[in-house]
Amino acid sequence: MRHIKCGIVGFGFIGPHHAEAMRRLGFVEVAAVCAKNPETREKATRLHIPRFYDNYEQLVDDPEIDVVDIATPTYLHHPTAMAAMSRCKHVIVDKPIATTSALAGEMVDAARAAGVVNAVTFNYRYNPMVQQARLMVAKGEIGDIHLAHGIYLQEWLLCDTDFSWRLEPEKSGEGAMVTDAGCHWFDLVEHITGLRITSIFADLRTVIRTRQRPVGGSLEAFASRRNQNTEPFEVKVPDLGAAILRLENGATVTCLTCPLCAGHKNDLRVELHGSKASLSWIQERPNEIWIGRRGEANRVLIRDPGLVDPAVRPYVSTPGGHNEAWPDAFKNLMANILTFIAEGRDARTADGMLFPTFADGYQAALIADAMVASSRTGKWVQVAAGTLAVESR
Numbered sequence: 001m002r003h004i005k006c007g008i009v010g011f012g013f014i015g016p017h018h019a020e021a022m023r024r025l026g027f028v029e030v031a032a033v034c035a036k037n038p039e040t041r042e043k044a045t046r047l048h049i050p051r052f053y054d055n056y057e058q059l060v061d062d063p064e065i066d067v068v069d070i071a072t073p074t075y076l077h078h079p080t081a082m083a084a085m086s087r088c089k090h091v092i093v094d095k096p097i098a099t100t101s102a103l104a105g106e107m108v109d110a111a112r113a114a115g116v117v118n119a120v121t122f123n124y125r126y127n128p129m130v131q132q133a134r135l136m137v138a139k140g141e142i143g144d145i146h147l148a149h150g151i152y153l154q155e156w157l158l159c160d161t162d163f164s165w166r167l168e169p170e171k172s173g174e175g176a177m178v179t180d181a182g183c184h185w186f187d188l189v190e191h192i193t194g195l196r197i198t199s200i201f202a203d204l205r206t207v208i209r210t211r212q213r214p215v216g217g218s219l220e221a222f223a224s225r226r227n228q229n230t231e232p233f234e235v236k237v238p239d240l241g242a243a244i245l246r247l248e249n250g251a252t253v254t255c256l257t258c259p260l261c262a263g264h265k266n267d268l269r270v271e272l273h274g275s276k277a278s279l280s281w282i283q284e285r286p287n288e289i290w291i292g293r294r295g296e297a298n299r300v301l302i303r304d305p306g307l308v309d310p311a312v313r314p315y316v317s318t319p320g321g322h323n324e325a326w327p328d329a330f331k332n333l334m335a336n337i338l339t340f341i342a343e344g345r346d347a348r349t350a351d352g353m354l355f356p357t358f359a360d361g362y363q364a365a366l367i368a369d370a371m372v373a374s375s376r377t378g379k380w381v382q383v384a385a386g387t388l389a390v391e392s393r
Contacts, residue, residue: 001342007032007065008049009056009080010072011040014094018069018121019047021330028338034059056080060087067117067341070094074180075171078103081118085110090117090341092334096183096368097361099173104365108358117347119337120361122187124268126332127286128303128315128324133272133279134192135309136291143276145193145247149254150271152185153264157239161212161230169237176237178204179368182257186245186367187360188270189255192281195247197367199382204238204375207260211235243371266326287323 006022008015011033022028032051033044041052053059056076060068060083068084069092070077078098084091091111097120098104111118124130136142156162157177166172166180173179186197212230239260245253261267268283278292287303304320305313315332318324336355350357366383374381 001027001339002344004028004066004338004342005031005064006067006069006338007034007053007059007062008069008071009034009059010070010076010094011035011044012071014121015040015071016043016047017327017330018071018092018094018334019049020327021334022069022338024331025335025338027342028334031064032059032062057083060084060089066090067092067338073165073171074099074173078107081107082110085114085116085118088114088116090347092119092121092337093358093361094121095187095361096173096180096364097358098365099171101362101365101369104358104362108362111347111358115347117337117341117345117350118358119350120356120358120364121330121333122184122191122356122360122364123326123330123333124184124188124283125191125329125356126315126336127281127283127329128308128312128332129281129286129289129301130188130192130329131312131315132301132303132308133281133289134194135311136279137193137272137274141277142272142279143274145195145249145251145272145274147252147273148189148193148247148271150185150189150269151255151267152181152257152269153261153267154181154259155262155264157208157259158262160208160210163211163213163230163233167211167233167235167237167239172237173368174237174372175204175241175368176239177259178238178241178257179371181259182241182243182255182371183364183368185255185257185268185270187356187364188268189247189253190363192270193247193251193272195249195251196363197245197253197383198248199246199380200243200367200370200374201245201380202241202243202371202374204241204371206235206237207239209235238375241371241375243374283326286325286329 019030034053035041067090070080166177211233213233214228240258271280280290292298305316370381370383
């Protein structure tokens with residue numbers, strides 16, 4: 001397996017976590033970072049990343065870079081990825097992959113034409129117990145799914161003094177935080193059930209309509225304001241979303257997404273109900289899944305290499321009782337992507353299971369567009385074949 005050199009574009013909140021996950025693999029070198037401001041450069045310096053670039057064009061032109069990892073605000077994903085793919089670089093993009101489904105579709109087409117490996121960081125998939133849940137569903141242990149529900153609640157935008165570029169529609173898209181965080185949840189439901197979301201009825205609204213935006217730029221995710229001058233900012237994107245969805249088998253799905261919920265740090269939950277059993281996974285308790293049955297005791301399955309399905313064991317890095325969590329899921333995802341590249345495998349053989357591809361990111365963008373369209377029209381909106389169609393009922 002060959003040595004891989006990666007360049008990271010963007011080094012705010014998520015970029016250093018990408019770097020850490022890559023370095024844990026042993027065969028990946030984080031060789032360069034595109035980071036303009038002093039704070040992000042200081043982070044990269046502390047991590048002993050050798051080269052800095054002022055813009056993504058310089059980084060993608062570096063002949064030593066094999067993989068371009070894009071960890072910028074969403075509006076920069078498309079131009080950076082297109083530039084990288086035009087130079088035949090493999091590309092990893094943080095979710096969501098673009099501000100609109102049209103741009104996401106262009107990225108899918110460009111990746112196919114260039115023949116490069118393309119991936120999206122839907123990292124929650126690669127918690128071992130999420131993989132366990134997926135296999136249990138696939139093997140029929142839960143039965144036919146008829147209901148799924150869950151939440152993705154956080155608190156980091158609770159106050160009107162909290163601000164992020166995700167509140168600026170030109171940078172994040174019309175769905176903003178609701179679809180930015182929500183795309184993780186929708187991807188999890190599709191990944192675990194093996195079923196596509198086909199239609200949506202959504203209610204998106206803005207609770208905090210005026211915020212205080214820092215003068216000179218927004219804060220990175222989850223950061224607190226430190227004595228910065230601010231100016232009033234009219235919020236035109238949603239900060240609360242509720243949705244009813246249908247899966248392709250007709251199952252009903254409900255979801256709430258909101259970053260205004262005090263006490264909820266990163267509270268992502270998915271629960272499924274089938275004809276044989278129920279199943280629940282909570283991101284903040286990632287090492288267990290709850291299994292509910294009629295006529296016998298409910299149980300909690302703990303992450304342990306001796307208890308999980310043999311196909312899940314490669315994702316379990318430590319013995320039972322030695323907990324794994326968010327950084328480990330990220331490492332598992334990066335291992336799948338970068339091993340695929342290091343082994344020289346054909347990008348056309350990537351099926352979206354070993355790692356999410358741009359096609360999965362495109363599906364998430366279609367769902368986001370459908371949510372916005374449904375909330376605007378007050379009607380069910382169908383997601384199908386890359387198009388949006390408002391249903392008559």
